[in-house]
Amino acid sequence: MTPAQLAAALRAALLNAVEDGTLALDPAQVPAQVHLERPRQREHGDWATNVALQLAKPAGTNPRALATDLAARLSSTPGVAAVEIAGPGFLNIRLDTAAAGELARTIVEQGPAYGRGDSLAGQSVNLEFVSANPTGPLHIGGxxxxxxxxxxxxxxxxxxxxxxxxxxxxxxxxxxxxxxxxxxxxxxxxxxxxxxxxxxxxxxxxxxxxxxxxxxxxxxxxxxxxxxxxxxxxxxxxxxxxxxxxxxxxxxxxxxxxxxxxDALHSSGAVDRAVARLRAAGHIYEQDGATWLRTTDFGDDKDRVVIKSDGEAAYIAGDIAYYLDKRERGFDRVVIMLGADHHGYIGRMMAVCAAFGDTPRVNLEILIGxxxxxxxxxxxxxxxxxxxxxxxxxxxxxxxxxxxxxxxxxxxxxxxxxxxxxxxxxKATNENPVFYVQYAHARTVNVARNAAAAGVRRADGFDASLLDHESEAVLLGQLAELPRVVEQAATVREPHRVARYLEELAGAYHKWYDQRRVTPFGDEEVSDVHRTRLWLNDATTQVLATGLGLLGVSAPERM
CATH class of the missing domain: 3.40.50.620 (HUPs)
Incomplete structure (x- = not known):
């Protein structure tokens, strides 16, 4: 069972409670996506949710009472081994071994599609980054x-x-x-x-x-x-x-x-068009022979000169025209990445965004490195x-x-x-984070090579219930996290979350490798245990490769 399937089961339980009158909510108040997270302590289960705490107040009920009702409804879901109530109304959910292990097959069968989602579907993003002046080689900040x-x-x-x-x-x-x-x-x-x-x-x-x-x-x-x-x-x-x-x-x-x-902004007349649009909206005024944008109306610390008294465009004029150009090209999200010396740029550009009738930090985001x-x-x-x-x-x-x-x-x-x-x-040692992660990927590929040489083939069998060791539960839990990590990294604009996730996954894999064998040992016959573990090994290969690919880093097969 994947986290998405479990979340769907939770949502179905909530909707059933609404339908039979147990939960006094409108169906539209039930979240489209029930949030799940991994408990910090493994003994608390595979997944946890605070959805009862979220919905109890609008439903006019006690969080723990709602959690008790949800636990009863969810416990009959195939693949759910137990549901426990913790604290004021948290739900800790434990999957049975077979349901948890099915994730390995899901990942291998989905291949590179696993981890991809649609949480930002329909959004058109213009992402501007680097943009170093062509006056010298790209320096370390760029x-x-x-x-x-x-x-x-x-x-x-x-x-x-x-x-x-x-x-x-x-x-x-x-x-x-x-x-x-x-x-x-x-x-x-x-x-x-x-x-x-x-x-x-x-x-x-x-x-x-x-x-x-x-x-x-x-x-x-x-x-x-x-x-x-x-x-x-x-x-x-x-x-x-x-x-x-x-x-x-x-x-x-x-x-x-x-x-x-x-230069195209000035030669094409884009600056003049942008100023004219702001003038028509009532945000432009003339003073001391210069043309000003009244950015203080939108939170800036002072108004900004757009056209200087000598008729030359001020620097902000190009920025104004450039933002408008991006929006007119159909981008509903404009994301600009700038260096540490550009903090003063944020207020004025958010004011420009608002002056055009847009929503600052929604239509325009500025990330400062x-x-x-x-x-x-x-x-x-x-x-x-x-x-x-x-x-x-x-x-x-x-x-x-x-x-x-x-x-x-x-x-x-x-x-x-x-x-x-x-x-x-x-260094080619585990102290080096990139080596640590890449070595995990290379190790998974090597395990698969050795398995093939020993006659272990995925196609010959898979029994998810055989993935019953603690190290396998931990590894499966890490593999299940990829879709959530990708969604969060995209939503909050923090790709470093992917790197830190990969390091945790690599650690879980290395521990599993030390405790479970994919290839038969000595005179041991090939069995479904070995074949099923190969599925888990290959699922890890896929997730590591996907994660490294998201960072633009290679996934070597040998090191």
Whole structure:
């Protein structure tokens, strides 16, 4: 029996109680999904629910009395061994061995579909992450968003949402100008501007701009006047830098559906249209020669200048137009992932959301990530040889590999700072979390190989009642959790829940492996015990592979 089947049985019991008048509720008040959770102490049963506590007050009854009635109704459900009442009205439910063990067959038969759900079905999500300016290699903060954002997109999709990954390409503004001037200065053998960019990558890109111009039969851009030369280095340099970023992200397993150019918002008239719409809604006013958005009406600490007195669009103008553009493209959820220095951005953008008639933190969500610190040999790693001032995505991958990098960046909540120990992540030991989980998967595959060699075949038999050892109950309980973990991770936007779940599952599997054999020992004959355990082993293979896939991490078959 799966948790979904047990929840359905509980809901049926509640509806029966409503129908016969025992429970004074309207059928619409019965929750569509009864919440179940694993008891903290195994002796309390397989599943627990507080649904009697939730419904007793609106029904005008005592929680324990309602729990007693539900226990009696549920105890006759096939597969339920016992229902106990705890405290003021909690229900602790114990499944019989056969019902619990059936989950192994369910998982194997469902394959990759197991764990996927429809809790977010019908939601269209635009997920914007990374969006680093193309003025240098992707640094470690952006790498964290690459790992977390891509994993979140996978989790949201697994929960039924339609997700579009979007990269906001900042090709408009002062940072790009400084980048172009830095390239030109380096090409001419001069020091970078005081507010410019340094690092070996600037020399590399400047050299490529010159080489590309020569290959195309164009004039050496260094010989052009300053304005033309700056434009030449800007135009080609930005493309080269962004190509590098995209290549690094692709090597990291991260791909985007849309690369949206900031400049398009200004050149297409999107900014003017957004301002006009807000003006028509009465939220725009003129003061001191500038155009203002009255964001204080929606909780912001001050009103914001949208068009400056010189006629130039303020930075927020692009943000306003960009949000509206996403909504007009049909996305009902706009999720933006930003770095730790963007807290001040939240209030103004939630005000913009409200000014358009939308609901802040529903139609618009802003996730703020915290810093990543790298440690090697007990000392902080502060500088990249190539970038000069920051540690880049390529530095991290070179040090520990893609799998360890992605897993380690995702396994902690994005809103907490993390220290990554490069020495630990390079170790092939159980201290290394990604190795611990991947090794569990490789071990399940090896068990299946050995079983096949010994003549143990799933197709020859399955008897769920034979999965009667404590370690099997624990492992089955962990396997049953995947759908709930995926749904929660998607709902609260926390893919790290998947990583922590996988570590618990790996631990349960390793303990089971130490206590139960899938292959016959010595002269022992192959029996349904071995075949049934193979089903459980292979169910674990599937769930580990699914979970690792949600994190964008490989599931190796040998280690």
């Amino acid at each position: 790498v964290r968003w690459a790992a977390v954002g891509d994993s979140l997109a996978r989790v949201l999709t697994a929960a039924g949402a339609r997700v579009e990954r979007e990269y906001y390409f900042n090709d408009h503004g002062a940072q790009i100008d400084r980048f172009a001037r830095s390239l030109l200065a380096r090409a001419r053998g001069l020091e970078a501007p005081e507010d410019g960019y340094g690092g070996q990558y600037i020399s590399d890109i400047a050299d490529r701009v010159i080489a590309d111009a020569a290959a195309a039969g164009e004039p050496d851009p260094r010989t052009l006047d300053d304005a033309e030369a700056t434009e030449a280095f800007r135009r080609r340099g930005v493309d080269l830098m962004f190509d590098e970023i995209k290549a690094s992200l692709a090597d990291f397993g991260v791909h985007f559906d849309v690369y949206f150019h900031e 915290q810093l990543v610190n790298l440690v090697k040999d007990g000392e902080p790693v502060r500088m990249s040889k190539r970038a000069g001032t920051v540690v880049t995505i390529d530095d991290l991958v070179d040090a520990v590999g893609v799998d360890a990098a992605r897993y380690s960046l995702v396994r902690s909540s994005y809103d907490t700072s993390i220290d990554l120990d490069l020495d630990l992540l390079a």
